[in-house]
Amino acid sequence: MLSPVVAGIDGSAESLAAAAWAAREAERRDRPLHLVHAWDWHPRRQEGEIAGAAQRHLARRSLHRAEQRVRAECPGVPLSDEQTEGPATAALLKAADEAELMVLGSRGLSGFTGFLVGSVALGVVAKATCPVVLVRADEEAADEHLPAADGGASTDSGYRDVVLAVDLDEACDEVIEFAFEAARLRHARLRAVHAWHTAPPVGLGPGDIGLVKETWQGEEWLGFLKAVLQVWRDKYPDVEVLETVVDDRPTTALVRASTGAGLLVVGHRLAERPVGPRTGPVTHAAIHHVGCPVAVVPHL
Incomplete structure (x- = not known):
């Protein structure tokens, strides 16, 4: 069954x-x-x-x-x-x-x-x-779809983007697969978002290597994100994928990226905590601030 x-x-x-x-x-x-x-x-x-x-x-x-x-x-x-x-x-x-x-x-x-x-x-x-x-x-059902040609609500137009929050320090197959499958089922574009911080230029002593320029850091993160998703692109060849990296707080980046989306997918690590169940800051922000449906995908 x-x-x-x-x-x-x-x-x-x-x-x-x-x-x-x-x-x-x-x-x-x-x-x-x-x-x-x-x-x-x-x-x-x-x-x-x-x-x-x-x-x-x-x-x-x-x-x-x-x-x-x-x-x-x-x-x-x-x-x-x-x-x-x-x-x-x-x-x-x-x-x-x-x-x-x-x-x-x-x-x-x-x-x-x-x-x-x-x-x-x-x-x-x-x-x-x-x-x-x-x-x-x-x-409503129409909220999952793009507006009609006249700008009105429609259930006959294509689906809005599925947005995937990717933590490149902990990229989880369960979370990525859920997002790709959701996009495939909807014939929707998958927008994968990774947020990164520019380290402040302090604490560099004599002989320390200076920071890589911000643009180069962004290009490196983008290359890493594309490499992580390549196996899933191969598995889901019909899914259009747009990779995005932003220099911003993850919570802020996700709320902004989810504007106009049909579904946001975030991961949640299953763990027993001494003071009761908790969600991480990114999941917490998504639940409370994102307007579209939010899928919280568990992983170990």
Whole structure:
């Protein structure tokens, strides 16, 4: 059985947009779609049965609304759903273990909504073993596509760029492959971005070698980036690739590069941390500041 695309549902506008995006992605990947609603509650004993029934009713209503949205956009996608009681993070991570990818709703700088609040969302992104895509409430099918000839929204035009954040100190095959495959599925251009810093000209003592000129550094980084991606160009010959290196902070460079993109792909190293799950600064900035859907791809 094919692994499904999974969407976390909580009845919010963000999760409905996530369900619709997940349906389109399932259609592109020829995968089934599985909707998951989870809740974590602790009613007083005398109210347990009534509260439980209310929670199940809300879950069913949320799933029904999501199913209606999915059927309206992608009526042919095989669809299943699940509602479960217990810690939301654990439920979503369990679903992620069997998933092709997980899709969640995001509110960006305002945090996450519904059951995707704080540590729950962070726990899913930080610990999921499959890629996690975060989608904003206002995301529509036309937002994945280039504008029509008259400048209006369209779902018949070509797809917007897929942007890949590449850390050349830690270039990971899982992250690069996900981005190339996403571009291939969309017949979209892949824009690979690496940000580098110009070292300040201080601390050079007698006999030290001076800094290479900034332009030369940029050319060297660009050559390195092209070399890293060459094997993937060969594997995906139909994907148009544009390599870009910029002298800027990685977080700033990614936010700027993602403007007008259809999808941003970033990597996340899986690790157990003593103070709980965390994401790195680049992933954190992407989640909170980038307007397009963000795919966080785990790697070891």
